[in-house]
Amino acid sequence: xxxxxxxxxGMFVQEKEAVTLDCTYDTSDPSYGLFWYKQxxxxxxxxxxxQGSYDQQNATEGRYSLNFQKARKSANLVISAxxxxxxxxxxxxxxxxxxxxxxxxxxxxxxxxxIIP
Amino acid sequence: AAGVIQSPRHLIKEKxxxxxxxxxxxxxxxxxxxxxxxxxxxPQFLIxxxxxxxxxxGSIPDRFSAQQFSDxxxxxxxxxxxxxxxxxxxxxxxxxxxxxEQFFGPGTRLTVL
Numbered sequence: 001x002x003x004x005x006x007x008x009x010g011m012f013v014q015e016k017e018a019v020t021l022d023c024t025y026d027t028s029d030p031s032y033g034l035f036w037y038k039q040x041x042x043x044x045x046x047x048x049x050x051q052g053s054y055d056q057q058n059a060t061e062g063r064y065s066l067n068f069q070k071a072r073k074s075a076n077l078v079i080s081a082x083x084x085x086x087x088x089x090x091x092x093x094x095x096x097x098x099x100x101x102x103x104x105x106x107x108x109x110x111x112x113x114x115i116i117p
Numbered sequence: 118a119a120g121v122i123q124s125p126r127h128l129i130k131e132k133x134x135x136x137x138x139x140x141x142x143x144x145x146x147x148x149x150x151x152x153x154x155x156x157x158x159x160p161q162f163l164i165x166x167x168x169x170x171x172x173x174x175g176s177i178p179d180r181f182s183a184q185q186f187s188d189x190x191x192x193x194x195x196x197x198x199x200x201x202x203x204x205x206x207x208x209x210x211x212x213x214x215x216x217x218e219q220f221f222g223p224g225t226r227l228t229v230l
Contacts, residue, residue: 035219043205045160045221091159095219103211103219104150104173107159 003027004092004108012114013082020067021077021111023092033095034075035105036066040088048090051075079113087115119143121222123208129228130198138193138225140208148172149191150219151183152207160207166191167213198229 005024013019025034036048051059051066059066067076079086089112093105122141130136142149148167152160162175166185177183180198185191195202205226211219 037221043226044223045207045209047218047220050218103148104162104165104175105152105160105209105219106162109159 002108003096003106004094006092006108006111008111009109010112010114012116014116015084016081019079019082019086019113021079021090021092021113023075023077023108025073025075025092025094027073027094027096029096031096031098033103034066034068035093035095036064036075036077037091037093038086038088039091039110045091049077082115084115084117087113089113121208121210121220123206123222123225125225126223127226127228129230131230132198132200134198134229136195136198136227138195138206138208138227140191140193140210140222142189142191142208142210143212143220145214146210146212146220147189148211148213149185149189150209150211151177151191151193152209152221154205154207154224155201156204163193195227200229203227203229 032053034051038046049061049064051068058068063080065078089110091110092108095103124139150165151163154160163177165173169185180196183193205224207221207224209221
């Protein structure tokens with residue numbers, strides 16, 4: 001079974017609108033972490049936001065927020081007021097188990113976001 | 118702020134040749150990870166090192182080996198290269214003291230002809 005599922009292969013969004021990128025995960029470990037990365041066409045992998053399984057509040061970083069619904073095992077990324085520079089591939093990733101110096105990530109298949117002027 | 122450094126950024130090799138990719142983690146980061154991203158695919162974990170010891174191993178071919186040195190930099194050695202090894206290879210680093218981040222380098226794009 002897929003550990004990370006991103007069901008939207010591609011999305012087109014009008015500039016300045018908010019966008020939600022979906023991510024569901026599957027783990028039986030009570031301790032885990034969820035990451036979102038942005039990969040522009042240039043190829044680098046840019047860390048956006050992190051949510052720990054025991055975090056009480058949803059994570060926020062500037063225009064990025066994570067809608068964490070633990071019971072539903074979903075960790076959707078919300079980008080407010082989208083900009084042309086947000087056009088990129090977005091990956092959701094998970095670390096299973098406590099963060100103890102061995103934190104390999106399992107990635108979803110990604111969502112390609114295109115912002116339309 | 119200092120980031121993860123990878124070299125070279127681009128590498129072109131022939132089949133059956135060898136390649137060495139280098140990674141310099143963020144200062145004071147004690148864990149290094151290697152990932153392979155094929156064209157149009159998500160990154161796949163290869164191997165990781167914590168305090169210079171191998172800490173985990175993923176889907177890394179036997180033709181590949183890696184190590185972390187005393188200065189914490191890491192090298193991924195790839196032998197008998199195949200066409201299917203063409204990919205973007207990422208190194209990432211993290212610190213046990215800052216548990217909620219894993220930063221990636223810019224990647225090395227390997228092309229095998």
